[in-house]
Amino acid sequence: MKIILGIASLVFFFLTSAQAQQYRYHTIFIYNFSRYIEWPANNADQDFTVSVLGKSDAYRDMLDLAQKKKVIKDRNFVVRQCSNVGEAKNSDIVFITRGFRAKPEDIASLQGDGALVITELDDIQTKGSHINFITTTDSKLGFEINGGATADSGFKVAGALSGLATKTY
Numbered sequence: 001m002k003i004i005l006g007i008a009s010l011v012f013f014f015l016t017s018a019q020a021q022q023y024r025y026h027t028i029f030i031y032n033f034s035r036y037i038e039w040p041a042n043n044a045d046q047d048f049t050v051s052v053l054g055k056s057d058a059y060r061d062m063l064d065l066a067q068k069k070k071v072i073k074d075r076n077f078v079v080r081q082c083s084n085v086g087e088a089k090n091s092d093i094v095f096i097t098r099g100f101r102a103k104p105e106d107i108a109s110l111q112g113d114g115a116l117v118i119t120e121l122d123d124i125q126t127k128g129s130h131i132n133f134i135t136t137t138d139s140k141l142g143f144e145i146n147g148g149a150t151a152d153s154g155f156k157v158a159g160a161l162s163g164l165a166t167k168t169y
Contacts, residue, residue: 023058023097025141026133027065030095030118033131034072036161039092040154041114048075051088051115054097056081062095091115096129104128111153130155134166142166 030050050066052059059081066077072092082088085106094110096102098120107128110117119129130150136142144167150157162168 022141023055023061026058026095027061029133029141029143030062030093031065031069031072033116033118033161034093036158037116037150038156038158039073039114039116046075047078048072049078049080049091050093050095051080051082051091052095052097053082053085053088053102054095054100058095058097085110088115089113093118096120102127111149114153116150116153116155136166144168 034048048071050062052062059079063079066079069077071077080087080091082094085102088094088110090113091110092115094115094117096107096117096119102119104127107117107119111128111130116131117129118131118133119127120133121127121129128146128149130146130153132144132146134142134144143165145157145162145165146169147157147162148169
């Protein structure tokens with residue numbers, strides 16, 4: 001019995017560690033997305049805010065990146081951890097991590113607020129996020145772009161970014 005518990009603990013540790021490690025890559029992707037997307041409104045006098053809903057690992061990694069990069073689109077790079085959708089209002093990017101329960105109407109309200117919504121959902125098309133992280137068939141991190149949702153929200157996605165997407169809808 002102790003052996004089974006020990007093995008289960010190791011498996012849990014490695015799975016948790018792998019997910020935490022993966023968020024480092026998510027933050028780099030998100031930072032680079034901001035460079036290849038044009039926002040519909042220019043809020044040059046305000047901070048460029050990235051809000052994270054969900055996993056604290058994702059927030060910590062994004063905060064580390066913000067402390068290193070300091071600026072996005074000539075604006076101060078600010079990161080917030082939010083516990084609900086209402087706290088994420090007035091963000092430029094909202095990253096909804098796996099496990100956070102966001103309803104399609106929550107995502108729609110964030111989009112209506114002018115935020116680029118990035119998720120880790122199982123079905124981007126029905127949930128309506130702009131960009132969604134996925135695991136590719138060869139177990140690598142990829143992303144899909146919801147072209148309809150980005151266009152409807154007024155975002156202009158550079159062709160170079162669309163070309164790198166694993167899937168585009």
